[in-house]
Amino acid sequence: MVGVSLGISAWGLVTGVAMIKSGLSVPLALAMSLLVFAGSSQLASLPLIAAGAPLWVLWATAFCVNLRFVIFSAHWRLYFGHLPFWQRMRVSYFAADLNYVIFLRRFPDMKPAPEQLPxxxxxxxxxxxxWQVPSIAGIFLANQVPTEWGLGFAGILALLGLSYSLLSDKGTWISAGVASCAAVAAYALPLRLNIVVAIAAAVAVGLLLEQFMPPPPKKLEARS
Incomplete structure (x- = not known):
């Protein structure tokens, strides 16, 4: 995680500043950072909050942005499904995209092992x-950060860097391309609904690719 923590920190700092700049009070921003703990849905919801969007639009956007965690948790269940309920709840709170990717690279065989939880x-x-240290710093320092610094663009660069690390095969690249095109095509929609359209398109394409382009079978190891 050390190699990607710099990008995570930059993203957290930008999100902390953005929460205050969007009109949230410091207590609400701290609560959002600590309780929601989902950078992409936080950034997606902030323009909606600032624009006074209906609550259902806010919830729908956050739900769509975080749909990927359904897939993550379905995989992690194969490793941690045997744990007690409240321990699984603690595990689920800390779950994150890059932890998922790095964990699966370390443990490709989806079966429990004693070293997985540590x-x-x-x-x-x-x-x-x-994430939290820079995010909280951004919350308290937001009023001292000039808007001319262009932190929004820095946040986009950090998010692109993190997203790029998740594109591991042809299917994810195609889904990302479809999402990008859908977001641009639907840019004129109000309340940043183009984000919801892009996510729905990417999920639909990903499911179709899984059905019609299954991964190649693993090679059988030669027996001695």
Whole structure:
């Protein structure tokens, strides 16, 4: 996680500043950072909050942005499904995109093992700290940060860097391309609904690709 923590920190700082600049009070911004703990849905919801969007639009946007965690948790269930309920709840709070990717690279065989939980906690501890410390700093320093600094663009660059690390095969690249095109095509929609359209298009294409382009079978190891 050390290699990606710089991008996570930059993203957290931008989100902390953006929450205050969008009109949230410091207590609400702190609560959002600590309780929601989902950078993409936080950034997606802030323009809607600032624009006075209906609550259902806010909830729908956050739900669509976070749909990927349904897939993540379905995979993590194969590793942690045997744990007690409240322990699984603690695990789920700290779950994050890059932890998911790095965890699966370390444990490609989807079956429980004693070393998996310590490995998970080590990764998410760094990820949580790399996000929350800069985010809280951004909340308290937001009024001292001039808008001319262009932190929004810095946040976009950080998010693009993190997203790029998740594009691991042809299917994810195609889904990302479709999402980009859909977001641009639907840009004229009000209340940033083009984000919801892009996510729905990417999910639909991803499901179709999984059905019609299954991954190649693993090669069988030669028996000695």
């Amino acid at each position: 490995y998970y906690w080590g990764g998410v501890a760094l990820n949580w700290s790399a």
